[in-house]
Amino acid sequence: MRLPSNSLKDLISFYHSELQFTYDYSEIEAIINLVLEHYLGFSKTDILKKKQENINQSDLLKLYFCCKDLKKNIPVQYILQEAWFYNLKFYVDKHVLIPRPETEELVDHILKENKNAKTYLDVGTGSGCIPVTIKKNNPSSSVYACDISTDALALAKKNAALNKTEISFFITDALNTEQLLQKTETNFDVIISNPPYIKYSEKELMTPSVLDNEPHLALFVEVDDTIIFYKKIIDLCKNKLNNNGKLYFELNPLTADNVKEYSLKSKLFKKVELLKDLSGKVRFLSAEKH
Numbered sequence: 001m002r003l004p005s006n007s008l009k010d011l012i013s014f015y016h017s018e019l020q021f022t023y024d025y026s027e028i029e030a031i032i033n034l035v036l037e038h039y040l041g042f043s044k045t046d047i048l049k050k051k052q053e054n055i056n057q058s059d060l061l062k063l064y065f066c067c068k069d070l071k072k073n074i075p076v077q078y079i080l081q082e083a084w085f086y087n088l089k090f091y092v093d094k095h096v097l098i099p100r101p102e103t104e105e106l107v108d109h110i111l112k113e114n115k116n117a118k119t120y121l122d123v124g125t126g127s128g129c130i131p132v133t134i135k136k137n138n139p140s141s142s143v144y145a146c147d148i149s150t151d152a153l154a155l156a157k158k159n160a161a162l163n164k165t166e167i168s169f170f171i172t173d174a175l176n177t178e179q180l181l182q183k184t185e186t187n188f189d190v191i192i193s194n195p196p197y198i199k200y201s202e203k204e205l206m207t208p209s210v211l212d213n214e215p216h217l218a219l220f221v222e223v224d225d226t227i228i229f230y231k232k233i234i235d236l237c238k239n240k241l242n243n244n245g246k247l248y249f250e251l252n253p254l255t256a257d258n259v260k261e262y263s264l265k266s267k268l269f270k271k272v273e274l275l276k277d278l279s280g281k282v283r284f285l286s287a288e289k290h
């Protein structure tokens with residue numbers, strides 16, 4: 001290991017020099033904060049205060065191997081096997097998508113706009129970040145969540161337990177409406193989904209970090225119609241969303257208008273809105289049923 005000393009200061013310089021061609025400066029800083037919190041329990045203030053202190057050999061080795069993995073473009077959340085979402089910690093591995101800040105924004109809208117909602121369904125739950133956060137913040141509600149992946153569901157259950165929440169998880173294929181209808185014994189006040197929405201032909205446009213590490217089942221739509229998941233979930237709302245209930249989607253900005261158009265054509269909703277994320281991209285749809 002090419003480190004002049006065991007000091008925190010030299011370790012930080014090492015991370016910057018090793019990762020400079022893989023990440024930009026602010027990303028490296030954010031990564032350093034995460035790994036030092038994870039391996040050494042250091043807060044940002046600790047990092048500032050303890051720059052001259054030495055790190056023991058065993059921790060230094062862990063931090064060194066972590067840096068090697070980061071250089072291979074493995075996302076820091078998979079290396080540490082944890083991700084933060086809405087101030088809650090989630091276990092993550094290669095079976096689930098890493099929860100994104102945009103999804104936190106979506107959950108924030110949902111929590112603010114549905115204080116009295118009693119029943120929620122999340123379709124394509126992955127790590128379970130959406131239902132767990134909703135239940136944590138609205139403990140009296142009943143929250144249901146499904147996925148087609150048994151591995152994802154096992155991990156989502158682990159996250160519900162980690163965050164001390166009770167969620168009704170079930171396995172289903174969201175593209176098979178009959179199956180989804182049979183598996184949900186109740187109707188919902190709020191239905192949510194952040195489904196797969198990328199065409200295989202768009203693969204080349206994606207970063208290696210996402211393409212080589214995140215589950216393709218969570219990213220790609222296998223059929224030509226990339227909004228097929230949205231259409232199926234809108235169709236489901238006819239039977240499963242209560243009157244005055246709300247539907248929320250996270251969207252691909254490229255197909256947002258098509259999803260809105262399909263929602264309007266269904267005539268199920270009295271109000272359909274597209275919302276922008278913090279970076280100004282059209283990212284969410286919210287619709288209110290008649």
Ligand SMILES: C[S@@+](CC[C@H](N)C(=O)[O-])C[C@H]1O[C@@H](n2cnc3c(N)ncnc32)[C@H](O)[C@@H]1O
Nearest residue numbers: 099124125126147148149173174194195196218
């Ligand atoms: C974009 S990820 C979203 C994960 C999580 N909700 C989030 O926002 O971080 C889409 C999820 O849909 C699941 N999925 C893919 N095809 C599915 C299908 N046919 N039926 C149900 N879930 C599916 C994937 O396993 C994945 O967990």
